[in-house]
Amino acid sequence: MPARSLRSKIFLLVVALLLAVAAFVMLTTQRNVTRTVMNSERHAVSNVMELVLRDAEARWGALLTDKITTVRSGRRQLMQTGTVVAAALNSYADMAERGLMTPGAARGMARAWINRLKLDDRRYAFAYDADFQVVASGNPDMIDRDLSQLSDFKNRPLAQALYDESRTSGYGFAIYRWPPSAQRGDSETRYAYFGYFRPWNWVFVITDSAQDVIDQIQTRREQMENSVRGMLSKLTLAQSGFIFITADDGRMVVPLPEQQAGLLDARDSKGATLRSLLARQGVDGQQQSLRFDGGGGPWQIDSARFSPLGWTLVTAVPESDLTAPARTLLNRQALIFAGMMLVALVCAWLVAARIVRPLETLTRYARQLPEQDLTAAASVPANIAALPDKHKDEVGRLAASFLFMNDKLRENVARLMRETTARERFESELNIARAIQLGLLPVPLSNTTRDQIDLNAVMLPAKEVGGDLYDYFTLPDGRLCLAIGDVSDKGVPAALFMAVTRTLIRATAEDETDPALMMQKINNRLSENNPNMMFVTLLLGVLDLTTGELQWANAGHLPPAVIGADGAVRLLEGRSGPACGVQEDLEYRGLSAVLAPGEVLVGYTDGITEAVDPNNAQYGDPRLLAVLSNPPVPSANLSKRLLEDVQAFADGAEQSDDITLIVIRRP
Structure with missing residues (x-):
């Protein structure tokens, strides 16, 4: 049985599906059993842990309560002692104020009193000044010590923080270790009451050891650990x-x-413990x-x-405690699926053979189709034509599709041949129209005129034929007539309208040399019979080759640019009237300028300024003026430079509009 045949593929597909279903069911069963057992055990474990956490929280809360009670009791005692110290200091300050002794003597007696003050073995008093120097202390080791580097348990500078706090509120409390320079095991944790004595700018402190509180907490903690250890x-x-x-x-x-x-x-497989x-x-x-x-x-x-x-x-x-039931069930299911698979494979072989037989017939018929003449009438074998009626399933629909494809293929071939012939005829006509349109472009000027003016013109249609136009010719009086325009549409209609406009320009110039009057006549003729409402933006100019005087008229076209001898660019602003072909009997205003020696006149259509790049950004007027803003060069070179910059900007994007350019440089 070749592995490439449909029969073998159906057989192998059934085998793969059975194996996948068997594996999926067995694995799912194992996973579900394991998940159920593990979830149950995890829930029990979670409850145990939750109980232990709650018990620890309760014990810790009781421990904190005892600690807070002890600390509050100690604070009250410290505050009572602080009241006594404050009263003593006030008495010394009062004697100095009444003149019974000098202020220095009063401070000295107060320091001596604090130095002699013995509260108990661990509790004593001391005082420090605004420079954080200890001025008196019941602990001789503290006298004259600098407290500025001592920190409390909140990591604040102890002397500074409590000086500010007691000065603001009158008193404060803090926990710290003393002496600060000793090792952790040699220093003592202490808590203290801080009071501010305003007459002398002192802070007096009543301090006591916190060791009793620490010992009490440690004892309760050991009892708690023993209780938890015995329980768990x-x-x-x-x-x-x-x-x-x-x-x-x-x-x-x-x-x-x-x-x-x-x-x-x-350690696990990654080496982590x-x-x-x-x-x-x-x-x-x-x-x-x-x-x-x-x-x-x-x-x-x-x-x-x-x-x-x-x-x-x-x-x-x-995990072995959790997966044992799943393994037992998996072994039992494996035996059941093995027997079911053998029965299913025999049935799959028989069904595959029946399905494949008509498909092989269709395959032979399909291979014969390319050898037939598709332009002739179809001749279908009887056994193929009978398949749709004989098989009402997908095989019959496939056979009907083959027969339908045969008929449609012959129809499409015939239609394609007709369309190909028509397209070739249309393309031939377009090529002829393009040749005719290019033939309408003006012929080169005479040698005499070229000695007086440097002129170059370019037109690049967006399609086979375009709607842009340009023209130049010499009038009977020796002046140069020039024109550039843009028709409102593209393709063949625009090309025809462009040809009519170009013809009207030439015909009008035979009787009239004033650009404004020429524009008026051209507009009237274009508007007479214009059912499609097409129009053309047009720029007409008459240039005196001797004086450089330029008479011109602008019918809705883009303003031409003039490049000075120094490279500066200016636009010939001004509009004579609307685009030609819109409405009859319109008057157009004449405009005039002077083209000095060395200056260049540039006329263009919006195919340049509206050229787009792949991101649909437009070329724009600023970039056009930037390219033109250079000292004048021969007209052909300027045209080439501008068109190359437009192409570089487009970067391969399709040309969206006709591009026309006329450049005139006066030597």
């Missing part, structure tokens, strides 16, 4: 899973079972999961962090 060490998840708790300092609050003691330091993976999962109070393939097989690990205690709660369940 006996808990089993699934068949052999467990829960353990690690602390930030590396301690095991609840240790792993002895047989799994090395799980934290086991479970300890390092857990360290990356630090979102407080949020349970997170990961799969760890190490320590004797894959494990499902769930963790949650409780940052107030620095704990990480971890549950570990071997």
Whole structure:
């Protein structure tokens, strides 16, 4: 059985589909069973972790309450002592104010009193001035010490922050370590009351050790850890899973079972340990999961962090506990699908053979079609013609499509031959029209005229024939008549209108040399019978080759440009009237200018300024004037330079309008 035949492909497709369905069902079953079991166990684990977190929060809350109560009690005692110190300082200041002693003596007595003030073993008082120097202290080691570098537990400069706070509100509290230069284990955590004594700009401080609070918290924490350890060490998840708790300092609050003691330091396939993976999962109070393939097989690990205690709660369940039911069911289903596949393959072979037989007949018929004469009437074999009636399924519709294709192919070939003949005739007529239009362009000027004027003109139609025009010829009085125009349409209609306009220009010039009057007559003739309302924008000029005087008229055309001998460009603004062909009996106003020696007159159509690039941006007047703004050169060179710049700007975009250019340079 060749692998390229449709029969073999149908057979292989059925085999592939059966295998895919079998694999999908078995894998889905395994996945669903595994997911159900794992979801159940995870839910139980999540509940356990949630209970432990809630218990830790409750214990931590009680611990904080005790701490706050103790601290508040200590603060009250400090404030009471601070009231006594403030009263003593006020008495010394009052004696100095009443003149019983000098202010210096009063401060000295106050310092001596504070130095002798003994509150208890850990509590003492001290005072510092606005320069953060200790002026008196019940702790002799603090006298004359600079407090500017001492920081509190909020990492603020202690002396500066409490000086500002007590000066504003009258008092303040802070926690700090003393002495600041000692190692962590040698320094003592203290909390203090700060009061501001305004007469001398002092801050007096009553400070006490916080060690009792720390010891109390540590004792309660140890009790809490022992309680949690006793509760969780006996808990089993699934068949052999467990829960353990690690602390930030590396301690095991609840240790792993002895047989799994090395799980934290086991490495997975990437070399990472479970300890390092857990360290990356630090979102407080949020349970997170990961799969760890190490320590004797894959494990499902769930963790949650409780940052107030620095704990990480971890549950570990071997995946083998969760996937065993799925493996049993998968083996049973594999046997069932194997038997079903054998039956399905036999049926697929028989069905494929029946489907392929008429298709082979159609294949032979299709191969014979290219050898037939498609211009003659169709001759279909009887067995092919009977297929649509014999088979009412896709095979019959395919046979009917072949027969329909045969008929349509013959019709299309005949129509294509007719259209090809008509197109060739039309293209021939267009080529003739193009040749006629190009033949209407003016012949070169005589040698005598070329000695007096440098003239160059170019027309590039957007289609085979265009609607732009230009003309130049010598009038009987020796002056040069020139014209440039743009018809409102394109193609053959515009070409015919352009030919009529060019003929009218020549005919009118035989009787009239005033551009305004010429324009008026041309407009009347074009407007007489213009059912399609076509019009032409037209620029007519008569140039005296001796004096350079230019008489001109502009019927809605773009203003021509004049390039001075220094390269400066100016536009000949002014409009004589609307475009020709719109309305009869219009008067056109004559305009005049002088073309000095060395200056260049440039007439153009909007095919230049409205040329577009691939992004549909227009060439525009500013770029045109920038190209023209150079010292005059021969007219042919200027025309070439301008057209090349337009082509470079278009960058291959299709020409959208006819381009016409006439350049006249006076030597």
